[in-house]
Amino acid sequence: MRKLAGLCLGLGLAGLAAFWLLTRPASLSPQTLAAFAVYSADAQRGEAVFWAAGCAGCHAAPGLEMDASAEDRMRLGGGTRFETPFGTFRAPNVSMHPTQGIGGWSFQEFARAVMLGVSPEGLHYYPAFPYASYVLARPGDIADLWAFWQTLPAVDTPSEPHDLGFPFTLRRGLGLWKLLNLPSGFVLADSDDQQVMRGRYLVEGLGHCAECHTSRDGFGGLRRENWLSGAANPSGRGRIPTLPPQGWSGLDITAYLQSGFTPEFDVVGGAMADVVASISRLPSEDRNAIAAYLLAFRSSPSR
Amino acid sequence: MFRRIALIATVAVGSVVAVAQAQEQTDPNVVARQSLMRLNAYNIGVLGSMAQGRMEYDAARASAAATSLYHLSLVDQSRMWPPGSDTSSIENTRALPALWDNMDDVMMRGMALRTAAEDMMNAAGTDLASLQGAIGALGASCGGCHRAYRQPD
Numbered sequence: 001m002r003k004l005a006g007l008c009l010g011l012g013l014a015g016l017a018a019f020w021l022l023t024r025p026a027s028l029s030p031q032t033l034a035a036f037a038v039y040s041a042d043a044q045r046g047e048a049v050f051w052a053a054g055c056a057g058c059h060a061a062p063g064l065e066m067d068a069s070a071e072d073r074m075r076l077g078g079g080t081r082f083e084t085p086f087g088t089f090r091a092p093n094v095s096m097h098p099t100q101g102i103g104g105w106s107f108q109e110f111a112r113a114v115m116l117g118v119s120p121e122g123l124h125y126y127p128a129f130p131y132a133s134y135v136l137a138r139p140g141d142i143a144d145l146w147a148f149w150q151t152l153p154a155v156d157t158p159s160e161p162h163d164l165g166f167p168f169t170l171r172r173g174l175g176l177w178k179l180l181n182l183p184s185g186f187v188l189a190d191s192d193d194q195q196v197m198r199g200r201y202l203v204e205g206l207g208h209c210a211e212c213h214t215s216r217d218g219f220g221g222l223r224r225e226n227w228l229s230g231a232a233n234p235s236g237r238g239r240i241p242t243l244p245p246q247g248w249s250g251l252d253i254t255a256y257l258q259s260g261f262t263p264e265f266d267v268v269g270g271a272m273a274d275v276v277a278s279i280s281r282l283p284s285e286d287r288n289a290i291a292a293y294l295l296a297f298r299s300s301p302s303r
Numbered sequence: 304m305f306r307r308i309a310l311i312a313t314v315a316v317g318s319v320v321a322v323a324q325a326q327e328q329t330d331p332n333v334v335a336r337q338s339l340m341r342l343n344a345y346n347i348g349v350l351g352s353m354a355q356g357r358m359e360y361d362a363a364r365a366s367a368a369a370t371s372l373y374h375l376s377l378v379d380q381s382r383m384w385p386p387g388s389d390t391s392s393i394e395n396t397r398a399l400p401a402l403w404d405n406m407d408d409v410m411m412r413g414m415a416l417r418t419a420a421e422d423m424m425n426a427a428g429t430d431l432a433s434l435q436g437a438i439g440a441l442g443a444s445c446g447g448c449h450r451a452y453r454q455p456d
Binding site: 063066067233236237238239240241251260261266267269271273 | 399450
C-alpha cells in the first residue's frame with residue numbers, strides 16, 4: 001500500500017515536471033538572434049509592417065472614426081474589448097509610455113512578445129494577441145517594426161485587466177496550447193510566383209487574416225484544414241465570410257481593401273472596417289499580392 | 304431508379320429554396336430600410352465605379368447618381384427602425400441592438416451621410432478628380448454606422 005502511494009506520488013510529480021517543462025515559455029531562437037545581429041533596421045520600412053500587421057486595429061483607441069488620421073491610429077493606448085467564449089479580453093496599452101505602455105522594453109523583449117507570445121516577465125500571452133500568425137514573421141520585419149515603434153507617441157491610458165473564467169486564468173497552460181497550435185510553416189505550398197509568395201506572407205503571417213476567417217476548435221485553435229473558409233464571429237454575432245468571397249476578381253479584392261467598397265458597392269463594417277483602415281495604407285503592390293494569394297489559394301487543386 | 308432519386312432530390316432542394324424565400328423579410332419597415340440601403344448602393348455604384356476606373360467618367364451620369372443619393376439621404380426613416388427589429392429579435396436583419404441604444408449617435412451619423420452626399424452632389428459633375436476627392440468621405444460616412452451597428456454576415 002505504501003509502495004502504491006509512493007508510485008502515485010512519483011507519477012504525479014513526474015507529470016507535473018513534464019507539464020512544467022512542456023509549457024515553459026520559449027526564448028528567441030539562436031537563428032532569430034543571429035538574424036537580428038546582422039540586420040540594420042529601418043523605421044520607414046517598419047511603418048509598412050505596422051499597417052500590414054494591423055497593430056492599430058486592436059491597440060488604437062476604441063471607436064475611432066473611419067476617417068481617423070494615421071496619427072490617431074498610431075496612438076496605441078489600447079482599451080478595445082473583445083467578448084469571446086473564454087471571457088473578455090482588453091487590448092493593452094502598447095504605446096511607448098515608459099510605465100503604462102512598453103516604452104521600457106528592450107528590442108528582444110518586444111520580439112519575443114510578438115513572435116512567441118511571451119511577456120518580458122516570462123509569462124504566456126493569450127492568443128487573442130495573434131502571435132500564432134506573427135510567429136511566421138521575418139526577423140528583419142520585426143526589427144523594422146521596433147525601429148518604427150520608437151517613433152510613436154507615449155499614451156498614458158492605463159491597461160485594463162482581462163476578465164476571464166477559470167481555468168483560462170492559468171497562463172501556464174497556454175504553453176500546451178502553443179505546442180498544439182503554433183504553426184511550423186505556411187498553409188499554401190511554396191511556389192515560384194513571387195507575388196503569391198508575398199501575398200502568402202501578408203495573409204498567413206503579418207496580416208493574420210485566418211485569425212477571424214478560419215474556424216476554431218473547442219480550445220480556440222485554428223482548424224487549418226478549413227483555412228480561410230469562414231467562421232463564426234469570434235467576438236459577437238454573425239459569421240465572418242469565406243475568402244475570397246465567391247465570384248470576386250483580383251480587382252474586386254484590391255478595391256475593397258483600398259476603399260472598403262464591395263463589388264456591389266456595399267461598404268465595409270464591423271471589425272473589418274479597421275482592417276481596411278490599416279491595409280489601405282500599404283503600397284498597392286501589397287494589396288495586389290494579397291489578392292493574388294487568395295485567388296491562387298482557392299483555385300489550388302486541393303481546395 | 305437513379306433518375307427517380309435525382310428527381311426527388313431536385314424537388315426536395317426546390318422546396319427548401321421555396322421555404323427559405325418564404326422566410327424573407329416581411330415587416331414593411333424593415334423591407335423599406337433594406338430597400339433604401341440597396342438604392343444607396345445602386346447610386347454609389349455609379350460614383351464608385353467611376354472613381355475606381357471601372358466605368359468611364361460621365362459628368363451627367365455622375366451628377367444624376369449623386370443627386371439621387373442626396374435625395375435618398377433626405378428620405379424620412381422615422382418608421383424604418385422600429386424597436387424590436389434588431390438581430391436578437393427578428394431574422395434576416397443585420398442591425399445590431401446597439402443601434403437602438405445609441406440613437407443620438409446614429410442620427411448624427413445619418414446627418415454625416417447627408418453632408419457627404421451633398422458634397423458629392425456638388426463635386427460629381429465637375430470632373431473625375433473632384434468625384435474621387437469626395438468618394439472617400441462618402442464611404443467613411445456609410446462605414447461609420449456599419450462598423451458599430453451592423454453585424455458581419
